Amino acid sequence: MEPDLEVVQIRPGESFAAWSHGYPFRTVRWHFHPEYELHRVEATTGRYFVGDFIGEFEPGNLVLTGPNLPHNWVSDVPVGSSIPLRCRIIQFSEDFIGGTMKALPELAALAGVLESSRRGVLFSEATSRLVSPLMEEMMQARGVRRIELFMLIAGHLSRAQGSHMLASASYLPDPSGYMSAGINKALAYIRKHLTEPFGEADLAGIAGQSTSAFSRAFRQHTGMSLVQYVKRLRINLACQILMSDEQASIANICFEVGYNNLSNFNRQFLAEKGMTPSQFRRLLLDNIDGARAA
Numbered sequence: 547m548e549p550d551l552e553v554v555q556i557r558p559g560e561s562f563a564a565w566s567h568g569y570p571f572r573t574v575r576w577h578f579h580p581e582y583e584l585h586r587v588e589a590t591t592g593r594y595f596v597g598d599f600i601g602e603f604e605p606g607n608l609v610l611t612g613p614n615l616p617h618n619w620v621s622d623v624p625v626g627s628s629i630p631l632r633c634r635i636i637q638f639s640e641d642f643i644g645g646t647m648k649a650l651p652e653l654a655a656l657a658g659v660l661e662s663s664r665r666g667v668l669f670s671e672a673t674s675r676l677v678s679p680l681m682e683e684m685m686q687a688r689g690v691r692r693i694e695l696f697m698l699i700a701g702h703l704s705r706a707q708g709s710h711m712l713a714s715a716s717y718l719p720d721p722s723g724y725m726s727a728g729i730n731k732a733l734a735y736i737r738k739h740l741t742e743p744f745g746e747a748d749l750a751g752i753a754g755q756s757t758s759a760f761s762r763a764f765r766q767h768t769g770m771s772l773v774q775y776v777k778r779l780r781i782n783l784a785c786q787i788l789m790s791d792e793q794a795s796i797a798n799i800c801f802e803v804g805y806n807n808l809s810n811f812n813r814q815f816l817a818e819k820g821m822t823p824s825q826f827r828r829l830l831l832d833n834i835d836g837a838r839a840a
Contacts, residue, residue: 549616550577550767551730553737554637555782559790561646562638562696564684569621569632572769578616578719582643582663584636584699585609586674586681589629590621596666597713608674609712610703612664613640614719634681636699655704664719666712673706728753729767732760740779741804746772780804781818784811788827796823 552573556563563581567573569590576595587607594603596617603619611617623629643660647653659667669677677699684695732749749772750760761772768775780803787799794802800811815823 548727548730550575551733551737552577552579553733553779554579554581555779555786556637556639557786557790560692560786561642562636562692564634564636564681564687564692566631566634566685569623569629571632574618574620576616576618578614579637580613581637581639582613582660583611583617584677584681584703585611585617585619586634586678587619588631588633590623590632592619592621592623594619597717597719599666599712599714601668601712606671606674606678608669608677610659610663610667610669612660612666615664615666615713616719617666634685636681636684636696638696653700653704656700659703659706659709662709662711665715665717667709668712669703669706670708673702673709676702728755728760729763732764736776736779740776740783741802743804776804777814778818781815784815784823785819785826788823789830792827792831796827799823 554563566588585608587603587605589605591602591604594601594607594609594617596609596611597615607619609617619633621629621632643656647656680695680699680702684692684699687695732753735744735749735752746761746764747757749764750757753760753763755763764772764775770778784799784803787794787802796812797808800808803811805811805814812822815821815826819826821829
């Protein structure tokens with residue numbers, strides 16, 4: 547079975563993505579992405595898959611997967627139940643870490659871990675315990691503190707003892723092969739052209755399918771229609787800009803993320819987030835001001 551492409555969104559003004567999710571969740575499927583991923587399980591047990599490796603996980607499981615290495619964590623939970631926090635994740639690109647290592651030669655000690663991650667690296671419980679509070683803080687960190695935490699985590703990973711690789715030495719990811727799948731080609735196009743105009747017929751042509759067949763396949767693959775999927779990505783991008791640039795006007799953000807009508811943008815944002823962009827920014831600023839006062 548070919549893995550699905552996950553579109554990783556790194557916010558403007560930030561070098562990497564840091565986020566968490568519960569279970570079930572949309573990314574819990576056999577998938578890949580060009581970014582490195584540090585994945586720590588916070589709750590549940592179950593089975594995980596990295597390349598051609600299959601194993602059992604539990605809370606504290608800390609794994610680094612390299613670019614385009616397919617992976618998935620499937621929790622053993624009763625049908626119909628949900629877990630609010632299953633794992634914490636940090637994702638970063640090869641360009642970011644490569645450029646950082648070039649600028650900071652001291653990071654050369656991380657090169658071995660990054661190379662090993664192309665097969666997936668499972669770290670020891672001791673390393674996981676050291677990294678855990680740093681990843682927890684990272685979820686809410688801003689500005690320079692994010693870089694400080696990233697460097698602390700990188701230090702622990704570079705000095706880690708008792709780690710071992712997961713996928714076999716003969717396992718080779720085939721991203722060009724994965725991308726030959728029609729839906730993945732379409733998802734890659736959406737990722738690259740998110741803020742530009744395109745329609746279902748355009749993507750169906752890229753996927754090599756009829757419009758009706760593409761529509762059915764896309765909904766089966768993502769759990770939503772193309773319009774819903776693109777709206778969610780664009781509104782999430784708008785949130786990222788609102789969080790990273792206090793000076794950007796709502797109107798400019800509207801056009802920057804691919805909308806050409808401010809009223810429609812406000813309606814779509816309200817439907818997706820339960821508040822308008824202005825309210826989102828005001829609550830964000832109130833939270834920042836409250837944290838500073840504390």
